[in-house]
Amino acid sequence: MKDVSLTCEPGTLTILRGPSGSGKSSLFSVLAGIALPDLGDVQMCGRKLSRMSEREKTAMRRGDLALIFQAYNLLPSLSAFENVIYPLRRAGVKDAGARALAALKHLEVEHRADLRPGLLSGGEQQRVAVARALALKPKVLLGDEPTGALDSDNTVHVMRTLRHMAVNDGTTVFIISHDPSVTAYADQVLELREGRLTHA
Numbered sequence: 001m002k003d004v005s006l007t008c009e010p011g012t013l014t015i016l017r018g019p020s021g022s023g024k025s026s027l028f029s030v031l032a033g034i035a036l037p038d039l040g041d042v043q044m045c046g047r048k049l050s051r052m053s054e055r056e057k058t059a060m061r062r063g064d065l066a067l068i069f070q071a072y073n074l075l076p077s078l079s080a081f082e083n084v085i086y087p088l089r090r091a092g093v094k095d096a097g098a099r100a101l102a103a104l105k106h107l108e109v110e111h112r113a114d115l116r117p118g119l120l121s122g123g124e125q126q127r128v129a130v131a132r133a134l135a136l137k138p139k140v141l142l143g144d145e146p147t148g149a150l151d152s153d154n155t156v157h158v159m160r161t162l163r164h165m166a167v168n169d170g171t172t173v174f175i176i177s178h179d180p181s182v183t184a185y186a187d188q189v190l191e192l193r194e195g196r197l198t199h200a
């Protein structure tokens with residue numbers, strides 16, 4: 001990436017698009033504090049990631065930040081329900097069980113709650129991953145292709161949900177998507193080409 005500069009305001013939804021290999025997932029990793037940039041910094045919820053210890057970054061990922069990974073990153077030995085409740089318990093959420101169930105219901109995968117990810121379809125796994133992020137009620141939600149495995153009805157449902165989180169809860173939502181049908185939900189559309197960012 002070169003000279004990448006962007007701001008995502010609370011209560012807004014940003015979509016990042018760009019050709020395969022343009023660096024979208026790399027930027028996602030930098031924003032999430034998983035990869036370190038050679039130069040520059042990321043400021044999240046008023047704090048610079050470069051000034052935070054690994055422990056502080058982990059604590060932030062537990063509380064304020066939720067991530068939806070391109071490959072879902074569900075824990076294979078846990079059921080769908082356990083995958084959603086696990087980060088809630090770690091974050092000390094009191095009504096973790098009710099929240100996890102409500103999120104699975106909202107994503108219409110509660111009938112798969114007791115199954116491990118390996119027994120779910122790709123789209124079901126993705127909806128569990130979205131439910132896990134949603135249930136945390138984060139200040140910042142970063143998603144790498146969060147609708148990539150979904151049919152059009154489920155894509156609309158997830159995009160409406162993310163839009164609702166931004167507008168009603170003040171969440172800062174940043175997602176990568178190459179689906180042109182979802183740009184209508186965005187306040188800001190960014191495009192990455194060969195590591196350079198343009199505002200579409």
Ligand SMILES: Nc1ncnc2c1ncn2[C@@H]1O[C@H](COP(=O)(O)OP(=O)(O)OP(=O)(O)O)[C@@H](O)[C@H]1O
Pocket residue numbers: 018019020021022023024025026027
């Ligand atoms: N750890 C790494 N070391 C070296 N090269 C890497 C590393 N991670 C990614 N790359 C390269 O950087 C480029 C951008 O990869 P990235 O995964 O960010 O692209 P992308 O825009 O998300 O692509 P896609 O839409 O296909 O997921 C690719 O050419 C990739 O091979």
